[in-house]
Amino acid sequence: MPLALLLALAVGCGGTSEAPTPAAPTPAAPTAPAATPTPVRIGWQTTWATQGQLVAVLMHTDILAQNGFVGDFKGFPYGGPLNEGALAGEVDVLFTADQPALSLAAKAPSWGIVGRLMYNRVGTFVPLDSAVQAPKDLRGKRLAVPFGAAAQREALGAIEGAGLDPKADVKVVNLGLEEILGVVRAGATAGKWGEIDAAAAWDPTFAELEVGGQARAIASSTVTSVVVMNDTFVTAHAGADQRFMTAMAMAYEVYRQDPSRADGWFQAETKRTFEPGVLSTAATVEPNLAPGAALRVHLTDADLAGLTAAGAFMEKAGLLKAPLDVSAVVRPSAKAPPPAGDPTAVAIRP
Numbered sequence: 003m004p005l006a007l008l009l010a011l012a013v014g015c016g017g018t019s020e021a022p023t024p025a026a027p028t029p030a031a032p033t034a035p036a037a038t039p040t041p042v043r044i045g046w047q048t049t050w051a052t053q054g055q056l057v058a059v060l061m062h063t064d065i066l067a068q069n070g071f072v073g074d075f076k077g078f079p080y081g082g083p084l085n086e087g088a089l090a091g092e093v094d095v096l097f098t099a100d101q102p103a104l105s106l107a108a109k110a111p112s113w114g115i116v117g118r119l120m121y122n123r124v125g126t127f128v129p130l131d132s133a134v135q136a137p138k139d140l141r142g143k144r145l146a147v148p149f150g151a152a153a154q155r156e157a158l159g160a161i162e163g164a165g166l167d168p169k170a171d172v173k174v175v176n177l178g179l180e181e182i183l184g185v186v187r188a189g190a191t192a193g194k195w196g197e198i199d200a201a202a203a204w205d206p207t208f209a210e211l212e213v214g215g216q217a218r219a220i221a222s223s224t225v226t227s228v229v230v231m232n233d234t235f236v237t238a239h240a241g242a243d244q245r246f247m248t249a250m251a252m253a254y255e256v257y258r259q260d261p262s263r264a265d266g267w268f269q270a271e272t273k274r275t276f277e278p279g280v281l282s283t284a285a286t287v288e289p290n291l292a293p294g295a296a297l298r299v300h301l302t303d304a305d306l307a308g309l310t311a312a313g314a315f316m317e318k319a320g321l322l323k324a325p326l327d328v329s330a331v332v333r334p335s336a337k338a339p340p341p342a343g344d345p346t347a348v349a350i351r352p
Contacts, residue, residue, distance in 0.1 A: 042095060044060070044096070045088060046078070046096070050097075051209075052122065052281075056120070057075065060253050063253075063349060063350055065252045076092060081101070081102030088113060094231065094232055095230065097230075098228065099152035099204070100227065100228060101316060105150060106230065107230075112234055114231065114333040114336075115230055115332045116231045116236075117246075117301070117336050118226065118298065118300055119228050119250070119299075121224050123284065124156045124208065125203065125204075126157045127218055129190035129193050129195060130216075130218050134193075136220055141171045142172075144173045145173065145174050145198075146201040146202070147201065148176070148178055149176040153204050156223050158319055179207055186211055186217055187216065210277065213280050226305050229247065231246065231333075245340075247299050247335065251299045252343040254297050255297065261285070268281070301332065301337055309332065313326050
């Protein structure tokens, strides 16, 4: 059914931890959608909230059509495989966290950040009866993380911040998110999940294990996640980056007007059911979902500083083969609000 939308795309706060947002430049005039809709292959992560709800909104409304696109949604389990899909030419735009975005750009400079996706939580956790109380207690322990995901960087950062050497003091093993979830759900014995002492993951899995009393967090942080687009696609379809970010802002408006509906769409698309409170816990760190908040899908100076710090950490940890100029990865469209969306009704599909 129709849902009236009047978007407020003025500059807003990105959360209490950010520096005050400087006055944004006047947005460019909207780029009219092409007469013939542009097919766009959208890479998304099927295990990831709050991104999943935004994708579901795009799937269940005519928002993409209003902005001149026809969406082809391609799901991936997490950031590593999604990057592989991008490098293989399977997608035109993708939703990912800061570390996978920088890793992709380091391998293929034609990929650049065109806007802010969301803030999301990542955390390192242990069995409830584990003797590990903080990252410093992971010395000599076995930590499972999905390699290539931002959770890897944050977990290693927490270990390093505790005075340990992530390469020498902790055994870090590569385990996919679904594998981690399976190991934890199998139960712990003597403070361990099989041979695993601790693991790292992102929401909603992180929130799911916390809310369900299956794991105890020893470290958590918030990651800036982004929208990444191929320059070749933008060149072939002028204004595609701005039009797509306009669509993202519109998706946020639909999402926050009825979070339960967006949650239901996400669960239906991924064939997963979450306990009450899991998805809302995951969404608490995203300011765009606060009622009446000014929507923001561009990056602030604080976000840009965080991306630069992420690049520096990746280089130090050996996750990048060569230094990366992070500023060159961020495209101009990522630094200013996109054109305002069409204020006409958005059609909701069954």
